[in-house]
Amino acid sequence: MKDMADNLFITLVTIMTIALSILIASAGGLLFVNAGDVMNGWKKGIRIMAYITPETRESDVAGLRETLAKMSGVRDVRFISRQEGLESLKAQMKRQMSLIDNLDINPLPDAFEIFMNPEEQTFEKIETLAARVSALDSVDDVEYGQAWIGRFTQVFNLFKFIGITMGILFFMVTVFIISNTIRLALYSRRDEIQIMRLVGATDGFIQVPSYIAGLIQGAVGGMVGLIALYIGYLAISANIEKNFSSYVIHIRFLPWNVVLGIIVYSVFVGWLGCFLSLRQFLKNN
Amino acid sequence: MKDMADNLFITLVTIMTIALSILIASAGGLLFVNAGDVMNGWKKGIRIMAYITPETRESDVAGLRETLAKMSGVRDVRFISRQEGLESLKAQMKRQMSLIDNLDINPLPDAFEIFMNPEEQTFEKIETLAARVSALDSVDDVEYGQAWIGRFTQVFNLFKFIGITMGILFFMVTVFIISNTIRLALYSRRDEIQIMRLVGATDGFIQVPSYIAGLIQGAVGGMVGLIALYIGYLAISANIEKNFSSYVIHIRFLPWNVVLGIIVYSVFVGWLGCFLSLRQFLKNN
Amino acid sequence: MSELTKKHPIVRMFHVYKRYGAKNALADVSLDIDFNEWVFVTGPSGAGKSTLLKLMYRGETVSEGQILVDGSNLIRVPQGQVPMLRRKFGVIFQDFKLIQTKTAYENVALVLEVAGLKPQLVRKKAQNVLRQAGMEDKMNQYPPSLSGGEQQRVAVARAIVGDPKIILADEPTGSLDSRSAAIIMDLLKGYQSRGATIIIATHDKEILSRTNQRIIYLENGRVMDHGMRTDVERNE
Amino acid sequence: MSELTKKHPIVRMFHVYKRYGAKNALADVSLDIDFNEWVFVTGPSGAGKSTLLKLMYRGETVSEGQILVDGSNLIRVPQGQVPMLRRKFGVIFQDFKLIQTKTAYENVALVLEVAGLKPQLVRKKAQNVLRQAGMEDKMNQYPPSLSGGEQQRVAVARAIVGDPKIILADEPTGSLDSRSAAIIMDLLKGYQSRGATIIIATHDKEILSRTNQRIIYLENGRVMDHGMRTDVERNE
Ligand SMILES: Nc1ncnc2c1ncn2[C@@H]1O[C@H](COP(=O)(O)OP(=O)(O)OP(=O)(O)O)[C@@H](O)[C@H]1O
Ligand SMILES: Nc1ncnc2c1ncn2[C@@H]1O[C@H](COP(=O)(O)OP(=O)(O)OP(=O)(O)O)[C@@H](O)[C@H]1O
């Protein structure tokens, strides 16, 4: 059939368009998955240090631990003696080692290290908890880790928000471009469709091949996009590993359920593109 | 003219496609411009600390300064006395202040802080310079700031590489999608074009309206894309400013020459899309 | 078809108007066409012949008046039933309306596929009817590579392949030499004898002068002459 | 056009073949058509009439043989000069080939715009020729809203509007009643009297039987009869 050759071109255009949309969108997804990994790594590092007043008696420390452990949002509490504290400080300060070597006494207080449940770890929650811990009698002072991580969480959340907004936008854009591609394809078939109707074809008969084509194009486009992403991923991660050994975080590919979701999504997009363009086309032609 | 209504749809599709391509590509550009700003800010912070051996005489220090200042890639050299060093250390360590208060003597050596020319500031250059400084007799030890910034530069360069690769890919994708949209539009006009040829129209006569349309579509699409980007920029920067006051870096819009370049580029894309599709179309039809 | 046979009108029109803007393409047309009848519709260019046929298969809808086809009132046929209505007709369009991207064979077979026939039956019927129209050896060519007359014969084949109750032929011999035209007319006569109703719009003086069938003469959208079957000779 | 007038051939064909695959659409056709002559081409459906005309304006290229048009050898005309060659012709295509998305007026005006005429002149000429073809009141309609005969008259108007040297008319009256057909033939006669050469492919017995012009009879791609102008009566 001659229309196969004509249609082949249009089919390829549609598949390429879907593949590119999926590639770009899922590259964004890959970025988020890995940025999320990094964020989670950092989040695990967030803890609140509660420095205990020197006057606190040994026996009260156990009570304090209980109190802290019962506070909402707290996952774990660890006691760090002043000796431990000095050791870790020494470990942190390589250069200024001599500075610590010259110490006569240990100036550090005992402390509790408080870990939070990662799910509940928002900037606000950390601040609230820190305030409540700080209000306790036996607590001299509170330091909640790298405060910038809290800030960073907010920046990350902002980017997540931008990402989701762009994702929705991108979804609409993809559907738009694809339904237009399909509509242009139908457009070049409008004489044919008109004639089919005149010889008694139902809308169903006319639509079925378009739907089948749409679903196949969606599936193939999605897979091509993902394969391209995977190749890109391999190239980049190889590059990163070569240049940075395991220094920088290990990047991983999209989990298989997301991959599956993307293919389902692209089939859906193929279908939706067909649905929208066919409905409008058959109404107007 | 009735074909205006038909063409209007195809014209809108083309413009929207160009606008979306430009939006996505220039959003990437915006990200890079601002990431570049941040990087440059960080780069300015990179310096090499050269700790001077305690035995060095006062008079030799001046000579050392000269030697350092003459080294290639060095922009500025600043002497930091051991007193100054201790002060800044105290400033850095809020919590462990008591630790320093308990010091009997100042354990720090005198040092030179060496700043590099930002243009020449690659990771390799920093390492080379540090090695050469370290080889000097009067230099006890060398510390080049936050080594991670060097690493970070490399990550950034990798991303820049990915960005440029994606940019080129995106350029091709844009041209591809647009030339296909235009080709599909021509496709639905192929009877018309064939008839025009039969009544003696030259290829030029047939092409001119398509080219004009292509250029206008390119320009309008580019502008629509940039306006959409600007609106998005305003929304996001307002959001950032509200949430983080001036804590996070101030983000800026694309400089005007880049904006101009993008419009020129989108006009060029419109033209190229026409050129490619027309050339092939007129050959085959 | 003697005058004694009881009439069973298959198409009935009552005061039908079709307007395009201010223009009446058809005005106050009333007529009955009997089951198994053979009718010619003639008249000058732009008289409304094609419009008359279009209204019957609901290619257009009436502006005013009523049309009954095979007992059902066209304005009452719901949109979803229009394909069923159209399958009662075999239409030879004035401009052929062949699908340019399908071969002659595929164009003909489409009618049967649309009706849901089995593939082997489709093949047999479509090939058979193309043979009758003298297009056997060209059935794998695409319309643009066929001569005008060849395209017309494919259009005829497509119209009759589905064994429709009513054949609407709009200028079915306009692109044909007299020998090819005679073959087509014989083909249509064969279908009539198997029970079909035949309605032909034509300018062809030669065909009109030879017939003893009813001729409906249109001018400016109005029926000027109902030409009963008995008045064989017509003065144009 | 007496026999004494010296012949100036405007179209010359020498042993022309046109093959589509194994099929000869035209075989060994040699003929001369004189400047200002009026020639009919006839023959059964698929004989090669349209193909013969297509070769003249280089709608197709010959498989073998040579064609001279107005002194230039068609196979030597470079691709870039084809538009110029085509402007010498006014072609009435068998399937009209009107642009569906342009009005009747725009379709006719296109020929003049293509040739680079001034807008006011375009308007005047196009409207004038549409009036002559009897399409004055429908010139702002689109082809799909015109009747078959009306479309054909627009096609005729388009063919003559550019004052071409040669008019190629492929079945120019196929969709027309005899009165409209007579108007078109008169229009063409007027053009001949102003110096144009007229070549008409037709089946129309009525027209052929009335003429005293040369008739070229094709069958199976071969010229069976060159019909010199003197032999008025033809046996088909
Ligand atoms: N969609 C339309 N819009 C406006 N006018 C129309 C439309 N369709 C048909 N007409 C007009 O209606 C009139 C009748 O058209 P119709 O096609 O029925 O004529 P016809 O008798 O078949 O003529 P012909 O012999 O030339 O084919 C014509 O004048 C035509 O211009
Ligand atoms: N592109 C093509 N490919 C294959 N065969 C073709 C092509 N064009 C024409 N033919 C064949 O060439 C033959 C002559 O065609 P042509 O159109 O010249 O006939 P014609 O004399 O004009 O007939 P009609 O009176 O039916 O219009 C036909 O049999 C046709 O099928």
Ligand SMILES: [Mg+2]
């Ligand atoms: Mg008609």
Ligand SMILES: [Mg+2]
């Ligand atoms: Mg022909």
